[in-house]
Amino acid sequence: MFDFFSKEYLLETEMRGDIAVRILRRIITIRETEEFIARKIESGDIRCPCHLAVGQEATPSVLAEFLNPEDRVYGTHRSHHQYLAVTDDVEGLLAEVLGKKNGCAKGMGGSQHLINIEKGFGGSVPIVGGTIPIACGAALAMKLKDNRSIAIPFFGDGATEEGVFHESLNLASVMKLPVCFIAENNLFASHLHILERQPETSLCRFAKAHLIENIQLDGNDVISLYDHLKQIIRYVRDERLPYFVEVMTYRWKGHVGYREDLDVGVKRKEDLSIWKTEKDPIGRLLSKYESLKDTYENFIREVHKRIEKAWEFAKQSDYADKDFLLSCVYCED
C-alpha cells in the first residue's frame, strides 16, 4: 500500500474544531432532510422512489472538505447524502424530488437523477455501476487538459458485482487516471446481504487485483475519515493516480422508501440497532468533541426551519413546462 504517512505526505492531521463544526453541519443537514423526506413518503406527499441514506452521512460530509467545484462527484440511486454534502442544496433536492422546475434537474430527474455542475456534483443515476466509467472519463478529460481536478465515483457494494466496475478499475489503473473510487459498503444490495452475493465482505480485493492503492475505512468515524481522506485526496490530486476507498457503513432505512425492510423479512434487526446507537456517526463525533453538543442543538433547529421553508418553496413551484418533454432531448431541434 502507498505510504501516505511517509515524510513527503506527513501533514498535520488533527481535525480542528471549526472543521468538526462544518462537517457536523453537513451531517445534520443530510440526516434531517432524509428523515423529513421519509415522513413525506409515508404521508404520501412524495411519490418518487427515494433511496434514503440515513446512517451513511459521514463519508461525503468529510470528503466535501477536500473538494473544489472543478472536481466531479458522481453518484447512484442513493445519492441524496453525497449531493447535499457537496452542494448544500436542500432547496434544489426537495423541489427535484417533487418533480418541480426549481429542482436541481429542472424537474426532469427526481430523487435518482441529481446534478449541480456549478458546485461539482457531476450527476447521479440509478443504473448500478453506470457512473463509474463516466467518472473515469471525467478524469481522462482532466488528464488531457492537464489540470489539477479529480473525479470521484460513489457506488455501493452491489455495483462491484457489475462488469463495468472491473473494466473501469482496470482502465483507471493502466491509463493512470486521477480517480478516487469510493465504495460505500452498507452490506446490502436491495434486500440481499453481501455474503449471499459475494464470498467475502471486503471490497478492497478488487482494487488489489488491478494494482490500485486501496484502504478500508470505518465509514461512520468522522475523525478517521478526515485523517485518511485528506491524505488520499491529496495523493490523487498530486500524483494523478487512482485510489480505492472502501467505507464500511449501514443504511438505517430499507432499500427504498421510509420503512426499514424489517417488515418484508430482511434479517437485520439486531445489526440495525447497533448501527443506530453505538455506530451512529453523529453520536461518535459528539462524544469526541464535547463542545459541539450545544452547536448540535442549534443546528437541528436551524436545519428544521430551513427544510420547512424549502418544502414550502418546492410545493409552490411549478412542474416543468410540457414543452420540456421534447425540447431537451437534443441540443438542437
Add this chain to the structure above:
Amino acid sequence: MKITYAEGIRLGFEYLLENYKDVFVIGQGVWSPWYVGSSMEGLDKKFGRERVIDTPVSENAVTGLCVGAALNGMRPICVHPRMDFAVLCLDQLVNEAAKWRHMFGGQVKIPMVARLIINRGGEQGAQHSQALQSWLAHIPGLRVVIPYTPNDARDLLISATLCDDPVVYIDDRWLYEQQEEAKPIQIYSLSKEALKCIHEGTDITLVGSGYTSLLCKNACEKLKDVISCDVFDLRILNPMNLQPVFESVKKTGRLLVVDGGWSSCGVASEVIARVVEHLRDVTVLKCAPRHITLKNAPAPTSRYLEQIYYPNVEDACKTILDMVKM
C-alpha cells in the same frame, strides 16, 4: 483527385484531430493494422497515442469513458471495430449517453461519437457480421448517421463529432473501396440535414442506407434502359426526415426500401410505415410498398450460405421488375 470511402473516414479524423484540440479517439484496435482497415492508418503516429488511444477489451467502460469526457468539455470518438462488439456497450450508449441531457433538464450535453463498423462476410459468422442500426435509431437522444459516399464518410464524421449531441456513426467495410472525386469539406448541422437523392427517376422510389444505397444505385444502373428509378440515400436514421421520399412516392407510386438489417421492427419497415401514414390517400400507390432485408436468421459462416443470405443487386432488380410490371 479521387478518394475512397476508407480515405474519406481517415481524412475526417485528420481534419478533426488537426483542428480541434478537444477531439480524441479511443477504442479497440485503433493502433492495429487490421481492426479498422486503412480508415485510421497512421493517425496514432501523426497525432500521438495520448489522443489516439488503443484500449483494453472493455467496450462498456470505454464508451462510458467517452460519456464522462464529453460531459467534461471533450469531443471523444469511441471506435467499435465491429458493431457486434458495441452490443456490450449499450448500457452506456442507451442508458447514459442518450438520456443525460433529458434526465437533467437540458443542463448538460454529450458531444461524443460512437463509431460502429459493419464488417460482414468473409466467413466471419454470426458475431462479427451484424448491422444493428435499427436498434440505435429507436432511441430518442441518439442521432444515427450512416454514410454511403466517400465524401459523406468524411463529412458526416466531422459533422457528427462537432455536433453537441451523442451521435452513432456507422460505416461499412463493404464500401471502403468505393471511389469518387473529392469535394471540399462540408460541415453539416445534423438537425437540419436530410437524406439525398442520388439518382432521379419516375417509375419507382428506391431507398437505401450505407451499403444498401450502393445496392439500390447499382440496381438502378442495371435497369436503366427499362426502368427509371428515383434513388435515395437515407444518411441519417435518427431523427429521420423523409420529406423528399414522400414527394417522390407521390410521383412514382412505387416504393422499395432496402436495408442491411433484419426486417422485424427495422429501418425499412419504419420508412414504409411513415410513407404510407404520410400519404393518407394510398390510391397514389400503384402497388404495395416492399422491402428487402436480411433473411430472418443470424449470419451464416460458409461462403456458400453467405451468398444466399445477403441481399444482392439481382434480388433488388428482380423485385423492382416485379413491382413495375404489376
